[in-house]
Amino acid sequence: MKKRNFKKSIMLLTIVMIMTLLAGCVGGNKSTAPDAGQAAKEPATKASNEVNIYTARHYDVDAELYAKFTEQTGIKVNVIEGKAPELIERLKREGASTPADLFITVDGGILNTAKTADLLQPIQSATIDAQVPADMRDKDSNWVGLSTRARVIVYAKDRVNPSQLSTYEDLATDKWKGKLLVRSSTNLYNQSLLASLISLNGEAEAEKWAAGIAANLARDPEGGDRDQAKAVVAGTGDVAIMNTYYVGRMTVSEDPEEVKVAEKIGVFFPNQQTTGTHLNISGAGLVKHSKNKDNALKLIEFLTAKEAQTAVSKANFEFPVNKEAEMPELLKSWGTFKHQGLDFAVYGELNPKAAEIANKVGWK
Structure with a gap:
């Protein structure tokens, strides 16, 4: 009888020990959970050491x-x-x-x-x-x-004396009929320029200006700003409206033709005695x-x-x-200039009206 009780005791002890071991294993698994959680958080910590940009600049x-x-x-x-x-x-x-x-x-x-x-x-x-x-x-x-970049007048050095140039408004007069080059009115640079003139001169005057620009074009708008400079040098027109940074980039272009074009055009900052040159940002x-x-x-x-x-x-x-x-020497050589000083928000606020006017007067 004593032997049977002893055996039972041994069996119970064995069961208890097995259950304890199993509990330890389960507990061990639980104790690793925070480590796994910590590991799961590591990518988030890594991700925070970054910055994500959506950009329309491609330089x-x-x-x-x-x-x-x-x-x-x-x-x-x-x-x-x-x-x-x-x-x-x-x-x-x-x-x-x-x-x-x-x-x-x-x-x-x-x-x-x-x-x-x-x-x-x-x-x-x-x-x-x-x-x-x-x-x-x-x-x-x-x-x-x-x-920033300024929207200026470029001219053929061999055919135009800068003393003939003055304002954006002057480009819309008969003086420049058949001699003006500019890219399409659907381009944002031109829409913002027109928006600035609506703000400064009023809608009616801005419409007259846009109509004058359309009437004075040497050809239908085509290409970008650099194409207008090339057309000036080729004799298609005498003056063009373009952004300053394009002129600078052409001076160091890998294309020899563009370098030659840049050498043959002059840069004029319009409206220095009135409202200032158009500046964008x-x-x-x-x-x-x-x-x-x-x-x-x-x-x-x-x-x-x-x-x-x-x-x-x-x-x-x-x-x-x-x-x-x-600044590079080229920009320094142009000297300081007066700009319009408008709140840049105006370009967005008046963009729909600028597009409407350009379409109305036939500026393609």
Whole structure:
């Protein structure tokens, strides 16, 4: 009897030990759960060390600067390129789930479109405020300027004396009939120029001007700004409207023809005695639903600092927004100039009216 009880005791002890071991195994599995959870969080920590850009700018110098920013900070820059209206529609579709942190584009009107669509949020940085003048920033700080370009008159040095040139308005007079070249009115650069003249001179005068431009064209609009310069040198027309940075880029082009064209055209800044030359801007907006806001602000601070601003100006012949930045000799040779001084938001607000006027007067 005692032997049987002893055996039972041994069996019970064995069962207890097995159950204890099993419980230990289960407990062990539970204790690894936090580690697994921690491992699952690691990609999120990695993802936070990045900044995502939706950009309508397509320049080599921009990519070089993003790489330099990553080298200095360890923050990875992810870039999605596209046309500005398409990127704005994408931001609208994505809403709060968008991966975008920054929206970068050319044209103050487009930046204002993003702002009024409630896609941006205020940029708060004392460093940026110190580096970018107030007139190169959105009044509500939803975007800041990165660079500017002026829309000027270029002329054939061998046929036109700059003393013959004066204002945008003068280009619409009979004096230049059959001698003017400009790209299509559907181009944003021209729409913003016309919008600025609506703001400065009123709708009726702006319509007269657009009609005069259409009447004075040496040919139907075709090609981009560089094509207008080439047509001037070829003798198709005597003067053209184009952006300054194209002239600069042509001087260092790998195409020998473009270099020759740049040598044969002069640059004139119109309206220096009146309303000033039309100026447009490239800028960066902080996306409303940015997941990497601090990194985005660091990138804007980097892009508006003296070193990056100098690099953009020298590579792309844009005017820097940071006054401490250095400019290439060509830009320096043009000297200082008076610009319109309009709120860049005007270009977006009056864009529909500008497009309507151009269509009405037959400016193709």
